[in-house]
Amino acid sequence: MxxxxxxxxxxxxxxxxxxxxxxxxxxxxxxxxxxxxxxxxxxxxxxxxxxxxxxHPAVIAAVRSQLERLVHCNSYTYYVPEVAQLARQLAEITPGRLQKSFFSNSGAEAVEAAMRMAKAYTGRSEFIALERGFHGRTLGTLALTGNAGRRRKGGPYVPGVAFAPTPVRLASRPDETPAQVVERAVEGLENAFRYQTSGAVAAVIVEPVLGEGGILVPPPEYLPRVREVADRYGALLIVDEVQTGFGRTGRMFAIEHYGVEPDIMTLAKGIADGFPLGATVAKAEIADSLGPGEHLSTFGGNPVSVAAALANLEEIIRLxxxxxxxxxxxxxxxxxxxxxxxxxxxxxxxxxxxxxxxxxxxxxxxxxxxxxxxxxxxxxxxxxxxxxxxxxxxxxxxxxxxxxxxxxxxxxxxxxxxxxxxxxx
Ligand SMILES: Cc1ncc(COP(=O)(O)O)c(C=O)c1O
Incomplete structure (x- = not known):
């Protein structure tokens, strides 16, 4: 010790x-x-x-078997069957038209890829995130992270990020009802679009339940309203499910509680039961806005992590x-x-x-x-x-x-x- x-x-x-x-x-x-x-x-x-x-025995068995066959070759230079299978399965289990996955190694990288896809698809460069949100510790994801403590010693960050109020009751307004919380947060989001950006917002990014922010659960009406506002301004909706994904909140993905269809979803943490893997799942036309080789990762979609993810997912569904x-x-x-x-x-x-x-x-x-x-x-x-x-x-x-x-x-x-x-x- x-x-x-x-x-x-x-x-x-x-x-x-x-x-x-x-x-x-x-x-x-x-x-x-x-x-x-x-x-x-x-x-x-x-x-x-x-x-x-x-x-978990099923994950360990899948990993052992994968170790006997292939550890690494780069899943973007060559075709790897397990990668194809996981991408197909994610398309099936994620909501709406989310279809194509980009595989990386962590949550932050999954969010970085989402930022790049949103920029490429919309031709815009700005983002709106939540004041108490957290999206990772790389310079790009810290720029989207509202939590001031986490941002210390990293700036200046990429410009063009505005922050909207987190949809939670304020200590200074203890009597606020959930409906009032939603109205205040949505008004703040509108204001962020109108007054804090130049009108070229590529995407709004939200965690459906804020994890690092202190386990904050937005009222049910909030996320449908965010979708509505984002649509009105021609911005995409990125749902960061790095922490909430794979059953954690009582649904496979937390966004299912809210009946909202995102344009891009980011995943990591619970995806492979401890093996490092990130995934950015997007609508096909959004994923395709980055051409071959325009975004890549050496270890992303590593066959061992992907084999772990397949076994993990099978057990999560079976149980x-x-x-x-x-x-x-x-x-x-x-x-x-x-x-x-x-x-x-x-x-x-x-x-x-x-x-x-x-x-x-x-x-x-x-x-x-x-x-x-x-x-x-x-x-x-x-x-x-x-x-x-x-x-x-x-x-x-x-x-x-x-x-x-x-x-x-x-x-x-x-x-x-x-x-x-x-x-x-
Ligand atoms: C919602 C969310 N996004 C992104 C991240 C970053 O993930 P990672 O630490 O794997 O880079 C985290 C990590 O806590 C997270 O909770």
Whole structure:
């Protein structure tokens, strides 16, 4: 443990702000073990990645078999059967006319590709994103990221990005109804089109549930209104499902909750149960606006990751994990919201499916110290959770979708006790 920590300090750049004092030795299913053999129930899934659990046997078998055949050749220079199969399957399971996939290695690259497609298709160069949105840490995706903390030390960014209000209730207006929230957010979006851009907006980009923003769920009427406004200004709609995709929110893709058809969808994280892969799925005419070789990636669509994605998807569908996430998420939300009423220090419990946030704060404002303390108490009791939100005061519960109901209920008990202990100091 000590040497690993020392070497991290000496040789690893840019670690997480509040890295957990835990050296991971192995993981399987919903469990992680540290070097001392202690077992943890993983309720963060490697930042919302292993929806099917760690090292799922079907994924491992597919990867092993792929390793025996082909590791790399570049999936854009040669035809790779698994890549063709995954692209076809994504066209089938994504909503509307989304049809062609560009494969990369991460969420940020998936968003970068979406930006390029939108620019090429529309011949326009500007974007509108949400104030509390997050889309990655490359310079292009940081330009779309509203969260000020995440943008520090990276600018100046590409110009031509305007930010619209996030469709959530403001602390300064606690009595706002969801309908009023939507009106204010849509008016802000209109204003962004009218006054903050030159009128050449290529696309609006939104997360259907904001993950890094602190698990923020827009009211149901919001996204259809965004579609309407974007259409009126001739802009495309990019839905960033990097964090919400593959069953996490109780549907295969979160946008299905809203009945909206995007022009481009970005995917990564849960796509391959831990193997690195990003996908940008677009309507054919939009994808085709970039010609051969105009956008490419050396490792993108790596056959091993793609084989993992195929097995992952097959299991998610076979086990109907979106429905399982909806069921377990609803149990947790009801229970936690009830518990929160009696727990000073909990401002709000919110979420969709197995993407749940517990926001902590008091009269002095957000309490990121409570969040870190609660996470530590939970870890000491054998449950791993995340911390997020722009102010760092939101606990993130995003377990593998396969978590058993017994484990999930135990985790909730541990988390409630951890929050109570953190808040009482
Ligand atoms: C919505 C969203 N988009 C993009 C990204 C960036 O993904 P990656 O870290 O794989 O580049 C993230 C990562 O958290 C995300 O949540």
């Amino acid at each position: 000590d040497q690993v920590r020392q070497w991290y300090d000496a040789y690893v750049a840019h670690r997480f702000a509040a890295i957990e004092p835990l050296v991971v030795a192995r993981a399987e299913g919903t469990r992680l073990w540290d070097q001392e053999g202690r077992e943890y129930l993983d309720c963060f899934s490697g930042i919302s990645v292993v929806n099917l659990g760690h090292r 109907d994990l979106p429905a399982a996430a909806a069921r377990k998420g609803a149990i947790a939300l009801t229970r936690l919201q009830q518990w929160a009423q009696g727990c000073a220090g909990v401002r709000e419990v919110r979420g969709l499916g197995l993407m749940i946030g517990i926001e902590l704060g008091d009269v002095s404002g957000p309490r990121p110290d409570w969040a870190v303390a609660a996470r530590a108490h939970a870890r000491q009791a054998g449950v791993l959770i995340g911390v997020g939100g722009p102010e760092g005061n939101v606990l993130r519960l995003q377990p593998p979708l396969v978590i058993s109901e017994a484990d999930w209920l135990r985790a909730l008990e541990v988390i409630e006790a951890a929050v109570a202990a953190a808040v009482s100091g």
